[in-house]
Amino acid sequence: MIEPASPEFNPTSPSKVGRLERACDRFEEAWKAGQRPTIASFLTDQEGQEHPFMLRDLLVLDIAYRRRTGERPAPEDYLRHFPTDAAVIDSAFAEASAELKECKAPSFIGFPGPVPAIPGYTVLCELGRGGMGVVFKARQQGLNRLVALKMILAGDLAGPEAAARFLAEAEAVARLQHPQVVQIYRIGDHGGRPFLEMEYVAGGSLADRLDGTPWAARDAARLIESLARAVQHAHSFGIVHRDLKPANILLTIEGLPKLTDFGLAKSLGADVGLTQTGSIIGSPR
Known part of the structure; x- marks a missing residue:
């Protein structure tokens, strides 16, 4: 700077x-x-x-x-x-x-409509997408910091269940303050499309880092310990992630893991009606 x-x-x-x-x-x-x-x-x-x-x-x-x-x-x-x-x-x-x-893909092919022009942000490129949302790398202009913007992929066509899951993620992560959990800075709305301004983690995902080569035992144990502490922190607040996988573990430049994507998380004791009987939760393997 x-x-x-x-x-x-x-x-x-x-x-x-x-x-x-x-x-x-x-x-x-x-x-x-x-x-x-x-x-x-x-x-x-x-x-x-x-x-x-x-x-x-x-x-x-x-x-x-x-x-x-x-x-x-x-x-x-x-x-x-x-x-x-x-x-x-x-x-x-x-x-x-x-x-x-x-940026992995400095284009916006597949995103419905034009490149999102969100006031207060400069959208730089697409970082990735899942079944429900797309994540953009952006610069928050007021504080001049890089952030990740997550938006519902279907936009105005998203059903109430998708919107409810999206907002449930914000609510779940807002309760968690842990160095190994990706933080949400704010929730906003642009043209009827809700978005989350999230902490940007520059090292990519654990899925990108894995190439089939076994890690040294000490390095693997250190990673699992950090993640276990983050998961325990979530559990202490009654939040179960339900989609733990390498793609949902981001890494800092220093290699520290951060848990992300709580879109399928469940708050124990809270019946929000988002899961129907027989629904598949998480990523089938």
Whole structure:
């Protein structure tokens, strides 16, 4: 992250975060309307301490939208306009390149409707999908952090059972505060399609990591211990996951496991009527 020009500038100040977020929203709206907004026009009232933060965020957005149109932006394109901000430009390109590289599928083929344009977020790519939901990698603009956005795949066509399961996941995980459980930051709604803003875990899933080669006993035991503690934490709150599998275990860059996808979780003692007699729960093997 670019260091502020002065220690007095606090990027998490609500008023300043709001100002940066609104400017980024207007910049994106211009791109989506078919315009070619210039970064300089959005920096006119962002002098001094806020300049590097605003410039970096707008650069990341501009690079992403130019790439979507088939262009290949280069740092030199921006150095001509901002010759004294080479470090900020280099940082923005490093972020944009890392985001593009981390995404498994930098496209949205199969998602119903256009690429979701959710206010306050820059959707970068699709990370994965299951029978009910799709997960996108996105940047939360106000706090400039990477997040995972999970949405119901069927959208407006989703039945009440799918919507209820989706909301049940948010309710279940909101009760859990454990370092080995993926956290949900907030729940929102976009165009009638509910979504969860979740912690982004950059190391992929355990399923991606397994290649049929046995792990060293100590490494395997350490992984199972961490997961067992996370599962016990859920059980202590009366929550049973019901779909534990390698694909639902994410890994940090350091290799620490985090349990995710509580869409089929059951709260003991709560009869929410989501499972009919004879229903198959979880992933058949």
